[in-house]
Every structure is written in structure tokens, then in C-alpha cells.
Amino acid sequence: MRRHSFIQYIAVIVAFIIGIFANVAARSFLPRLLPAALQPMTGLLALLIQIIVSVVIVLLFVFLSRRDR
Secondary structure: OHHHHHHHHHHHHHHHHHHHHHHHHHHHHHHHHOOHHHHHHHHHHHHHHHHHHHHHHHHHHHHHHHHOO
């Protein structure tokens, strides 16, 4: 049981790091894709993308770890 808890912490950290990479990528691509009226919202949209990517990765990990049991 102890090993499983350790893996969950690592999964959350990895999901956060991948979310940061998604944020940086979104900040570089969104200004080219968004119309001029939505340009000021680039930072907010990039943050939302980071949160969504991180949560999806954690949920996938939880789903895959529960499936083994």
C-alpha cells in the first residue's frame, strides 16, 4: 500500500509538469490562432488548458491504476 501512495505523488507531479509544457505551448500558439478580440485572453486560456491537461492525466492514471485491482 505504501508503494502505491508514492506512485500517486509522482503521477501528480508529472501531470503538473506536462501541464506546464501545455501552458507554454498554448501561449505560443494561441496568439496566432485567436482573433484580435480574444488576444487579451491568451493567458487565461493557456491556464485553463494547463488545468485541463493536468486533470485529465491524473484521472487517466487513477482509472488505469484502479483497473489493475
